[in-house]
């Protein structure tokens with residue numbers, strides 16, 4: 001188990017299991033695209049204020065697991081309350097910003113989009129659902145989206161290992 005930092009704001013203690021840097025690989029698909037494999041690095045940090053700062057970077061992987069080129073990246077803030085309610089704000093370079101609402105309990109987070117806003121050039125994306133869970137020390141997640149006229153369904157999922165236990169903000 002990760003140690004809870006002394007200066008951690010009590011509101012976000014329910015999310016403390018996310019702190020650190022995580023790396024691993026996942027798979028993606030959607031009815032409108034070709035299936036793919038990707039590598040990912042995710043970082044959650046805290047600085048004593050009532051939120052975790054979050055970044056995710058991904059890369060297309062070839063059949064040997066080598067990075068081919070960058071794929072999706074996103075950044076934002078994760079907040080919780082002691083009752084387990086969760087609010088997440090995310091920004092994507094593809095012109096999409098989101099507010100997510102949900103719950104956390106015992107190493108698990110489930111969130112759904114409350115608000116999605118898009119720039120004129122953004123692809124048609126209307127809703128998302130994310131499930132994160134700590135399973136045997138690894139962070140697994142599944143992301144479903146409604147986009148390109150398709151109903152909510154799987155887009156990406158991955159399994160990440162903690163690679164860094166340095167959890168203070170830089």
Ligand code: HEM
Pocket residue numbers: 028030032033034036038040058059071072074092096123124125145147148155156
């Ligand atoms: C691990 C994170 C993700 C990875 C690795 C990933 C990767 C990809 C790839 C490779 C494609 C197909 C080629 C392309 O258009 O670039 C794609 C399409 C797409 N992705 Fe993602 N994606 C991720 C997360 C997201 C998120 C968070 C959103 C929405 C906020 C999103 C929305 C879309 C949309 C709308 C398409 C277009 C489908 C189409 O053109 O038919 N993706 N994604």
